[in-house]
Amino acid sequence: MRVAPPGRIAAARQVMRRLSAILFAFFLGLSGPLPGQAQTMHETALFTAAADGDASAIRTLLARGAPVDLRDAKGRTPLLVATHADRVEAARALIEAGADVNARDAIHDSPYLYAGARGHLEILELSLAHGADLASTNRFGGTALIPAAERGHVETVRRLIEAGVDVDHVNRLGWTALLEAIILSDGGPRQQQIVDLLIAGGADVNLPDGEGVSPLAHARRMGFDAIAARLVAAGAR
Incomplete structure (x- = not known):
């Protein structure tokens, strides 16, 4: 029996993973959130959309139940992730949906504090218009x-x-x-x-x-x- 080269096996597995993800997203779009894993997929997708600046995807995911102030392993919210990348429209979509501009991560950064420190002026303006705590301080x-x-x-x-x-x-x-x-x-x-x-x-x-x-x-x-x-x-x- 002939055995496929390791490189070909790895490539086939990658294709299968991609197809599985596409099919999952397709059926999720038809049927709405599935218990357990579907919510996890929504949450993961929200961070990805925030980092990529995909405001449309953010609105869709929030409408499907993804928590706007969800936290990742570093304590960051999707808004803070969007702020790190200076994704203005993503930040706007999250803030308009009620995201907390003062929510701090594990190192005490918030979207407001980070936008100010990095000179992300448009996101800073959004945070100032939505309750930024001017007296809040960073880890220093x-x-x-x-x-x-x-x-x-x-x-x-x-x-x-x-x-x-x-x-x-x-x-x-x-x-x-x-x-x-x-x-x-x-x-x-x-x-x-x-x-x-x-x-x-x-x-x-x-x-x-x-x-x-x-x-x-x-x-x-x-x-x-x-x-x-x-x-x-x-x-x-």
């Missing part, structure tokens, strides 16, 4: 404004200040948004704009870090003359 004890300032997301910083995030909030490292905009940056044009925004937003230019070092001292130490000049003009010592 920082508001969304602090990592946004550090990473140079100018428009995100502007929007968070306008929304009312505390510009002088201090995280567990002893740093404010102003300090992070200096200490963890290259001092370039974007960081200079962010320093301007923070100053205009009422940031305390003399609030030191946990070791008593002022923003001005940090700017001078790092050779950020343009930022130092802005701080001095705002009354920094």
Whole structure:
């Protein structure tokens, strides 16, 4: 008896798995959710649709009973998965269906906090319009404004200040948004704009870090003359 080569057997198995998935999806579409496994398939599909940005599939899956704030093994909701990938329309579909913009995963990220930290401005706007907790903090004890300032997301910083995030909030490292905009940056044009925004937003230019070092001292130490000049003009010592 002839035995098929291992590669051919593996390929045949892959084809069979694909056919099984197609047939399952077909019969699921005809008959609606099946007990147990069908719900699991819906839930898995919801995360896939969120990651792929498939808003139409999201609406269909939610209509069939998939929980909007379902959690994966990392504690992420479909909305957080969509936010990670900056899938705006997927995020919109989930938020409009009632997804919690403040639901945190195992490392304390929420869709709102992650959108702010990564500069995903459209999703941030959606979260602000649907109950974002401006006082919520990430695993470092920082508001969304602090990592946004550090990473140079100018428009995100502007929007968070306008929304009312505390510009002088201090995280567990002893740093404010102003300090992070200096200490963890290259001092370039974007960081200079962010320093301007923070100053205009009422940031305390003399609030030191946990070791008593002022923003001005940090700017001078790092050779950020343009930022130092802005701080001095705002009354920094």
